[in-house]
Amino acid sequence: MHLPASTMSDTVLINESLLRWYRKERRDLPWRRSRDPYAIWVSEIMLQQTQVKTVLPYFERWMQAFPTVKDLATAPESKVLKLWEGLGYYSRARNLQKSAILVKDQYAGNLPSTRKEILALPGIGPYTAGAILSIAFGVRASVLDGNVKRVLSRLRRLKENGKTSKSEKRLWAEAERILPEKDVGDFNQALMELGAQVCIPQKPHCMICPLKKLCQAHLKADVQNFPPPKPQPVIKKIDVSAAVLFRRGKIYIQQRVEKGLMAGLWEFPGGKIEKNESPEKCIVREIREELGLEMTIEEKLIVIRHSYTQFRVTLHVFKGRLFPGKITPTACQNWKWVALKELEIYPFPSANVKIIKLLEKLSNAQEKE
Template sequence: MPDKTIIRKALLTWYRKEKRDLPWRNTGDPYHIWVSEMMLQQTQVKTVIPYYQRWLETFPTVEDLAEAQSSRVLKLWEGLGYYSRARNFHAAARIVVREFGGKVPDSAEAILQLPGIGRYTAGAILSIAYDRRVPVLDGNVKRVLSRLFLIPGNRQIAGVEAVLWNKAEELLPRNHPGDFNQALMELGATVCLPKNPDCPLCPLSRVCRARKENAQAQFPASAKTTPAQKIQVSAAVIQKGGKTFIQQRPHKGLMGGLWEFPGGKLQDSESPEECIRREIREELGVDIRVGEKLMTVRHSYTQFRVTLHVFRCTLNNGRLRPTQCEQWRWVPPEDLEDYPFPAANARIVKFLKASQSAPLRGVKMKSRQE
């Protein structure tokens, strides 16, 4: 094994000189560090920065977050995806206030009891905020360690994961473990990239085994990926007396607690119009007239590629009997933006707002992966 002391010294010296100036690196507040770690999971730094700033303007302390309405929390998270992170964070903040007097726990035992905090997040908060000698292992660290030590096998297999955690722990210095953990993550994010790692610029190039054997491309071994499933969905913009119908998804489950336009997945050989009629009958217990097609939204989730067909609809006779939502409302156009929507639905809200001032037709939109 390359000398631990050399690795620690080289990495810490490099980090202090080369680290990016990120907003969460200018604070020692454990709650602020927690915010950044919750947002950074599965999400790029440049996406997170404005969310992080808005979040702390709205909820500067863990008490502010604990007291907030869940719809306000979800609204601030809108567009970041993986909404269970926001719901768990909110629930965890309430526990911190109720059971820890508002102090983010500083022991692994206590912090790991909080919803949404796993081994990685616990390690990041404890080492960065409290200087505890606790390792982290995210995708970037896994890549650096597997190349540095030529750790074979698929990094998503449990045995390999355990070897990597052990390496991360062994390497951690007693002094400045938080800086060291951040240095490993920073190296993976900026130099030891998945494709074309910039080895000549790497502080570990002299001791890296992958570089020595010219085997960077083989480490870490890639996991088999299943191609994303393509699904077709229809949604109805039902309007009455100048207001639009929206409903809240059940709190538990995918995108729980967010609001949406009613609709659902196309079944075999169904047209988008037939789908929307059937879905509204099943979800709301009424018949509708399907009017003009307003737009098509394409959106990528981790496992799905969704094509969303959006129609303007009006109610035939009958009273709404929504059965599959937490609650529902008729909302005037200027208030729609107050509600948290999943990204594809947020595009519809944007479209409706724009079409108030200039009628738009037949729009096709693409949204980013969530």
């Protein structure tokens, strides 16, 4: 039913315009073709701080390897981390598996559908809970991710960027205020889709926006002031040395401890370069400290620059040999000597994956000679 604008509340108009637009314009994404709460849950966790185009191949591979909660719950952790390799924020994968074990044991493999139960699962916060509840179960729950915050700030001309808890609260209240009585899953996805496709951070496409007649910032022609800018985080720069150590044709790798950054991933040994220390001196010292043995450097393999969210790493990679003797590793939970071909079984941080690719390239070139 199309009522004249004067008899319809602002919120109803927003609901209708956005839903109409979404049903016509939404991207065809694999998790949108599914009503399976597990698939929707996996997609929401993968999409946290990660773009759709990056997530797509990961989601497909994941759902093939672990099509059900039970498959994920019973998988070896190394396989779970391997499938997450390169996606970053590895605690998301570990929490997904921890939650899958709880869902299998406590709910017979079916994701619970109440806010309280879903929020009790590791790795599920208010945003993810709102997304799963509304999209998978049709429960009236709002969502507030970065895209939604930006749309709401502009739509209502709110000087809020969600940086403080007070600001976040105001945006949550607004997200709840505009939530329709029904079609909540589609409406929430429409809000997120609008933020991702139309109401983008720089130069939003207001002319094709379904909300242009209702958007207060657009009507006042001051969209550029909303949301107010967030202070930029300081990106730390770190210089690190790492060693690819050979012994009898095998390569030494070690597994990071269970807590902290990139917990449980495998890596080549090494560490931070100290002030006034050369990368060469650093690697010899690190190997002595971490493995209890001396090493000789054979050659510098590569310098890799890699950006993580909070820091930028310059990684100096050396090929080397350990002196004979027993290794006594001090900075890992597990270690192994593996053949080059076996490296692909283990999950590594992204910067280490670049080293493996180089080793494979060098080995292929040698074989051809």
